Amino acid sequence: MYKARIDDLPPGGKLAVRAVRNGRGIVALKAIRKGATICEISGKVVSAEVVWGYWDIDERLGENCFRYDADNYLDPNGKLGQYANHSCNPNSGIVKKGRRLLLKAITAIAPGDEVTHDYSTLLGADDVWKLRCNCGAANCRRTVRNIASLPASTLRKYRRLGIVPAFII
């Protein structure tokens, strides 16, 4: 079941889940500086087979999953991470530290801004999933596909920022 309740909002009231351009998303309530850890993406680590099964239950369950390593995904259902939306011009990125996925700010984020990351940074060359994008960014790619589809300059930028996990490259 897709759960709409979340139980891991970080303390301090810096984030909220609000209505955004595309459904609901994570919104900063306080200024976040570039380089700061915004939150942990928590959830349950599941195999690729489990994620494939999600598409038959509710496609949102599958769409929300984060690639976790070569063989597994992190399912954030019921957690804040299920509202982490994509942008082709993101202000955050995913960094894997030990066994944890952290969302880090790659630009300064102002109160009221939606916190977004680029889904392609977590889609390996073997991920065939794609998303029709309506993020509104000037550089919107219209269709979001795996890491190999990124413009070379964008990939270089993301690698420099350290937001492409080693298991994706």
Ligand SMILES: [Zn+2]
């Ligand atoms: Zn876009």
